[in-house]
Amino acid sequence: MxxxxxxxxxxxxxxxxxxxxxxxxxxxxxxxxxxxxxxxxxxxxxxxxxxxxxxxxxxxxxxxxxxxxxxxxxxxxxxxxxxxxxxxxxxxxxxxxxxxxxxxxxxxxxxxxxxxxxxxxxxxxxxxxxxxxxxxxxxxxxxxxxxxxxxxxxxxxxxxxxxxxxxxxxxxxxxxxxxxxxxxxxxxxxxxxxxxxxxxxxxxxxxxxxxxxxxxxxxxxxxxxxxxxxxxxxxxxxxxxxxxxxxxxxxxxxxxxxxxxxxxxxxxxxxxxxLGSWEAMYRLGVKDENGNVIQGDVLAMDCRNSLLISQGGKLAAVGLEDMIMVQTRDATLSCPMKRVQSVRSVVDALKAQGSQLVESHPTVVRPWGSYCVLEEGPHYKIKRIQVNPGARLSSQMHHHRSEHWVVVDGTAEVEVDGHARVMVENQSVDISKASQHRLANPGKVPLNIIEIQSGPYLEEDDIVRFEDVYGRVNK
Known part of the structure; x- marks a missing residue:
């Protein structure tokens, strides 16, 4: 320190x-x-x-x-x-x-x-x-x-x-x-x-x-x-x-x-x-022999003076000049360098559409660990949840969704409607709508589970917290 x-x-x-x-x-x-x-x-x-x-x-x-x-x-x-x-x-x-x-x-x-x-x-x-x-x-x-x-x-x-x-x-x-x-x-x-x-x-x-x-x-x-x-x-x-x-x-x-x-x-x-724009990221970045700033899994062919970033899969770029291309797992930005100030307008347009792409990445950090949305569609969502050693989620319930948890690795302490159990790799549990439940990691290594949600409404505001070590109980 x-x-x-x-x-x-x-x-x-x-x-x-x-x-x-x-x-x-x-x-x-x-x-x-x-x-x-x-x-x-x-x-x-x-x-x-x-x-x-x-x-x-x-x-x-x-x-x-x-x-x-x-x-x-x-x-x-x-x-x-x-x-x-x-x-x-x-x-x-x-x-x-x-x-x-x-x-x-x-x-x-x-x-x-x-x-x-x-x-x-x-x-x-x-x-x-x-x-x-x-x-x-x-x-x-x-x-x-x-x-x-x-x-x-x-x-x-x-x-x-x-x-x-x-x-x-x-x-x-x-x-x-x-x-x-x-x-x-x-x-x-x-x-x-x-x-x-x-x-x-x-x-x-x-x-x-x-x-x-x-x-x-x-x-x-x-x-x-x-x-x-x-x-x-x-x-x-x-x-x-x-x-x-x-x-x-x-x-x-x-x-x-x-x-x-x-x-x-x-x-x-x-x-x-x-460092408020992609132009600044380009200007301050380390450039290759063609004047490109490249980060992540990028294949650049005949590109000049461009910023090419990938944090989600292979980004292949051919014949670009003075361009910005930024790829994440769920979104891609393509923009001429001289139009970099227009990115704010893109965000405004997405907000007007009610897009979640403005709010969060597929992986969302929480005080107890993180979750990543792997796939979603009408009436279902699949997440990978990682719980830090010694951490525990809030005691909570959902009005509109049921959940199915499968332990991938680590040790899970699960409580559903007052009944507690310890689960290990490849064990699973079903949690019905309106059931009060809680997940914790009593072990010394990260806990990873797959959560399958199903129901008519699957957003994060369908959480009623009863007790929470991080002070997030609903007011």
Missing amino acids: PEFKPRAKFAEECHAIILAGGSGTRLWPLSRNLLPKQLLVLGGELTLLQQTVKRVLAAFDPSRIWVVTNEEHLFEVRKQISAMHSGLDGQVLAEPLSRNTLPAIMLGLDRFIGGNDKVLAAVFPSDHLIGNGEAWIEDLVKASHLAARQRFVTFGVEPSKPETGYGYITLGKPLDTGVFEVDGFVEKPDLATAEGFLRHGSHYWNSGMFLFRAKDFLKQVAKCQPELWDWWMAREERPLVQGYRDIPGISVDYGVVEKIDNIAVVRAGFAWDD
């Missing part, structure tokens, strides 16, 4: 809030709502979230790091960050539903602001790539001095190309070496505007990272967002999450940052990239 060693005095008076609740729609079909990009390994050995945590641990004590995520991702986030440092397990905060970045930041502030008027907060997205960690820490130190003088600080990246997928910061007068006042913000511009920004050097990319004095930030929330301020002020009467469904979803940029004057931007001395 990494050991905390103070890197700068600012870390003694500053807390870090890592935002890990995004959906990453522009990296579909790898990124889905139940397993978004920050929880994926997209290069190297660590997920984007783990890379962020590792970087933040170099500057902050674990007790001063807070990770805000969605309830759906809570257990996976805990697992991933605990692998980086065991002291982080209790530092995860769960939103009951997504309300964008401003409420998420306020949820984090609630854990440490107390009565300390001087406490600082640093906000980091969990899905960015950062290079040169020493320069990153130096820039944090510089920003902390500005924040202590009641400046709201953001970090800008000097553009290297006319990027239309990023927001921009308009530079004002210089305040110090590499530090400027902010004259405004520009949402994702068209190509001609972005080219003008690059020529004139008048704008930086908006990195989405901030550092500020918590008390000053909340004063601006009170001024700019009175509805959120009322929600915040009622937190002594009931936890913030209890009022989450009634507050507006709003980003910190639109809700506060773009409405205040006392903002400074620190020019990033570190390498930065928002």
Whole structure:
């Protein structure tokens, strides 16, 4: 486990809030709502979230790091960050539903602001790539001095190309070496505007990272967002999450940052990239002699300057140039490189169709293990279920489906309507509709079973939980 060693005095008076609740729609079909990009390994050995945590641990004590995520991702986030440092397990905060970045930041502030008027907060997205960690820490130190003088600080990246997928910061007068006042913000511009920004050097990319004095930030929330301020002020009467469904979803940029004057931007001395599109994956990937970035089981013939990824079977590509092809077990994306920003529109169209391809992969991670949908059709679904050693599912029942379980390997402890039994390889059990049942793995190796569901309705919301070690009992 990494050991905390103070890197700068600012870390003694500053807390870090890592935002890990995004959906990453522009990296579909790898990124889905139940397993978004920050929880994926997209290069190297660590997920984007783990890379962020590792970087933040170099500057902050674990007790001063807070990770805000969605309830759906809570257990996976805990697992991933605990692998980086065991002291982080209790530092995860769960939103009951997504309300964008401003409420998420306020949820984090609630854990440490107390009565300390001087406490600082640093906000980091969990899905960015950062290079040169020493320069990153130096820039944090510089920003902390500005924040202590009641400046709201953001970090800008000097553009290297006319990027239309990023927001921009308009530079004002210089305040110090590499530090400027902010004259405004520009949402994702068209190509001609972005080219003008690059020529004139008048704008930086908006990195989405901030550092500020918590008390000053909340004063601006009170001024700019009175509805959120009322929600915040009622937190002594009931936890913030209890009022989450009634507050507006709003980003910190639109809700506060773009409405205040006392903002400074620190020019990033570190390498930065928002891994938010397939074009970025291609640009940062290792290219072969033909300029292709290839991952997985791919046969590329006469292809040039293309991104070819397969996570589900053989992908054969012939004569492609400047193309993106991403194949998973249940979906394939084919898109010209220059149309990469249209992937978001694909996701919107799938949502409009009610497609489950937006929600999850065939394999879905759960706190007790995982399940994979092998096949499904009208009135039936076949799953492979893996239960981790020592783990147990909730005690539950279904109104609309019956189930048949077959143990493939491992040892299963099965309880049906109060009757318990131990099952081993090739043994099976039938579970009728409305039967209260439970599955556990008492062994020391993973348990694998095949589950055959049958009935008129087979979706995951047909679960009534009676008891659950992970706190998921139906409210």
